[in-house]
Amino acid sequence: MTFRSTPCLPSCRRLWPKLPWQNEALAEALERRFPYPVAVFSRGSAATWGERWYGAGQHAQNMLYVRVGKGLVAGLVINGQPYLGQGFGAGELGHMTVQPDGALCRCGNRGCLATVATTDALLNRIRQLLREQPDNPLWGAVSYHLESLRLADVLDAVAAGNELALQALHEIAAWLSIALAAAINLLNLDMIIIGGPLLAAGDALLQPLHANLYQRALPTHLARVQVVASTLREDAPSVGAAGLILHELMSPAPLPIALGSLADKAGFLTPVVL
Numbered sequence: 001m002t003f004r005s006t007p008c009l010p011s012c013r014r015l016w017p018k019l020p021w022q023n024e025a026l027a028e029a030l031e032r033r034f035p036y037p038v039a040v041f042s043r044g045s046a047a048t049w050g051e052r053w054y055g056a057g058q059h060a061q062n063m064l065y066v067r068v069g070k071g072l073v074a075g076l077v078i079n080g081q082p083y084l085g086q087g088f089g090a091g092e093l094g095h096m097t098v099q100p101d102g103a104l105c106r107c108g109n110r111g112c113l114a115t116v117a118t119t120d121a122l123l124n125r126i127r128q129l130l131r132e133q134p135d136n137p138l139w140g141a142v143s144y145h146l147e148s149l150r151l152a153d154v155l156d157a158v159a160a161g162n163e164l165a166l167q168a169l170h171e172i173a174a175w176l177s178i179a180l181a182a183a184i185n186l187l188n189l190d191m192i193i194i195g196g197p198l199l200a201a202g203d204a205l206l207q208p209l210h211a212n213l214y215q216r217a218l219p220t221h222l223a224r225v226q227v228v229a230s231t232l233r234e235d236a237p238s239v240g241a242a243g244l245i246l247h248e249l250m251s252p253a254p255l256p257i258a259l260g261s262l263a264d265k266a267g268f269l270t271p272v273v274l
């Protein structure tokens, strides 16, 4: 998140491996193209606040939001307030090591959660499994071209009870549970909200996730945490970004995340979610 007075957060510069830019003042660059002030939010932070204000987390005080899609982003609410970290880089759950000698992550580390628990990781795992099962019905769904496998094909197979697709989804749930159990034990959360495209798998994802958490998290902590589905779904980042701006402009008690007073800005502030 950045405002005009602060060109870019440290996290934008150093901790955003998804983007190929270094030391770019993104908000200022966008402001040169558009006639409005611009605020840039991370998708994880924006979605977290969407869910906290308008979604599944409206009563949560200590909450983790996790979005599982092509990447894996997260955001935290601690004691009812956003927790962004010293350098605004909190929530990089995707770069928690879950497999010490695992695949190389784009961040440079090996075995990050993001290498095994994203929709791309799911598709690659299913392609791998399909090579061992030439009679699986999924071959027909992709016309015998593994590269044409899409998430929608997998979700259809899951809905049809395809054991191979269910196995791959259970593996993703197991990887996720390692990071989420660590978060539960460390932070004694009262809610974890799972969102993003993979949530379309529904209980086929959430049930094995719950089962794995029972194995890994401390029972005392697990008893106090709800692990639930996002209610805003794919709208969570945009709803949260709009809500953050409205809150900063209209609330008598703005959140402690603004780096400058938005009320000083003339005209509209345009939220951009990355």
Ligand SMILES: [Zn+2]
Binding pocket: 094, 095, 096, 105, 106, 107, 108, 109, 112, 114
């Ligand atoms: Zn990584």
